[in-house]
Amino acid sequence: MLVVLGQELRDLWLGGRGLVLTFAFSLLLSVIAYLVATNHALNFLEHRETVNLLLQVAIAVGSLLALLTAADTVSGERERGTLESLLLTPVSRLALAAGKLLGSLSLWAVALVVTVPYLWFLGRGVGLVGDALVTGVVVGTLLAVFLASLGFLISVFARSNRVSLSLSLLLLLTLFVPTQLPSAAQQGWAGDLLLRLNPITAGEHYVGKVVTSAHPWSEDLSWLVSPFVCAGVFAALALLAGARFVRLGGGAAA
């Protein structure tokens, strides 16, 4: 697995794709940090709310990067004609899948490291840096594992890389839809259930409660059930699919 992981990391980071995505990610964080720090229209936000805003964007975009990279792993290799040589290497399919999944998650890890200075700048005045960082690591990692596993699963079964990437993006946008619902639609048992079942909204809700509302860690732990379960289940499914269904030809291989 370490051999595959090493190869994936070299392809991603020395090939330049990971660095370009991280550069774009840092530009986005810079714009947001600059706006919340200087723009008067946004500056009514409390210190805590500015940290929360930045952290939620970092988690959402960081896990999106992991999803996009994972969605390219198998279908991309298949289209570039490099999957055959990969399948011929003396490495088990399970190790292959695990190495590729971990390689995709390295983008989230680097995105998190890039986020730290921004969090430090915005949260230093209110002693919020530690709380925000730990919340970001926990929630962001759960969501990144879930989304990267989802992207990998789609990549295994997709007929082409384009299908894999577009389907992954469509699913991601669908998961983000509840965050745009009006607040009235988010109230009541049905709205609450929808927010709790969706790992993205549940995770972001937990971050908001800890960072903005200064709730203790344990108070809203029930909101982490969905991200935790989805991360575990989808990671297991991705490894299983990687071990049993990776084929040279795409589509629903039997």
Next chain:
Amino acid sequence: MRRVALVALLLLAAAAPAHAVAGVAVTNDRTEITTKIGRHVIFHSRIANRGNAPVSGLVAHLNVVDLTGRTYVDPEDWSSHRTRYLAPIPAGGSVSLAWPMNAVNAGTIGLYVAVLPRTGPPVRPATSPTVRLRVLDRKTLNSGGILPLALGIPAALGLLTLGVRRSRQGG
């Protein structure tokens, strides 16, 4: 002439709203709130039925008005839940409503609650006394130093990306 005056009076009477909601009085738990921009505050209103019969079908609405003439007010920003449909209130009974507010902009804001019936002929709403919400400005973030950070990190990553590309091309 008297006939014209009588017709005019009748027309005016028909056009103007009749009495306020009968027997309903609206009071607030405070007259003034002072807070800082970005904070959340809450005040309560009591809608009492001082009549001899129960009243039903009432709706209470929170109004948000800028008193300084300089502050932009979008009521939705200040309170997202400003209309409440009330359950029937028995004679002599009352209901209490909580109004959570967000202090969005600095300034002095007037808040009052109007209670009116949902059906029937138009009547003057019963209104509460005004609550003066004073929102003080505050420095939320020291923006000094953000520019070097906002430019420095992407610049460093951009240079690293270029360096890696060049070294690969050179190799």
